[in-house]
Amino acid sequence: MGPRIVAAEFRDAFVTELDAGQQSALISWMSFTATFGGVRGVTHAIRAGKGPFKNLSLGGEHLHHYMWGIGLLTGVGAVAVRGTEGLRRHPVTALAYGAGLALITDEFALLLDLEDVYWAKQGRISVDLAIGASSLAGTYFAALPVLRKVARRLRRL
Numbered sequence: 271m272g273p274r275i276v277a278a279e280f281r282d283a284f285v286t287e288l289d290a291g292q293q294s295a296l297i298s299w300m301s302f303t304a305t306f307g308g309v310r311g312v313t314h315a316i317r318a319g320k321g322p323f324k325n326l327s328l329g330g331e332h333l334h335h336y337m338w339g340i341g342l343l344t345g346v347g348a349v350a351v352r353g354t355e356g357l358r359r360h361p362v363t364a365l366a367y368g369a370g371l372a373l374i375t376d377e378f379a380l381l382l383d384l385e386d387v388y389w390a391k392q393g394r395i396s397v398d399l400a401i402g403a404s405s406l407a408g409t410y411f412a413a414l415p416v417l418r419k420v421a422r423r424l425r426r427l
Contacts, residue, residue, distance in 0.1 A: 283419035294364040296412040301368025303405040339373025342366045
């Protein structure tokens with residue numbers, strides 16, 4: 271059984287097992303999880319001086335990634351308030367919501383304390399693990415109907 275067959279089964283199950291709201295929720299969870307993991311990886315690479323990544327600054331001021339998250343959530347809010355039902359349920363809206371929320375969540379300590387405590391060792395690992403685990407769990411439970419259908423269909427093949 272090749273990857274194309276498995277991918278086709280997932281696409282089919284996504285469409286047939288989930289209503290539009292469930293599809294949006296799953297996309298949001300997947301986006302949150304991928305963005306949070308990606309941001310953690312990039313920030314660790316920046317701190318270690320590895321790879322092509324560098325901090326973004328404007329006029330000598332560091333641009334924290336929560337700012338991009340606020341921008342994404344502002345756009346999602348505008349779609350929620352003024353957009354059509356098709357725009358509200360569009361996959362890009364769900365993707366932007368999950369990504370924006372992850373960008374803000376990742377720097378929550380900075381927002382809470384109004385200090386750049388991003389790299390303080392106190393609790394950083396446990397926070398990373400807790401948020402990572404909760405995002406994976408949310409993605410799993412949102413995807414459960416899809417996973418069940420794919421498993422049933424693949425057993426028949």
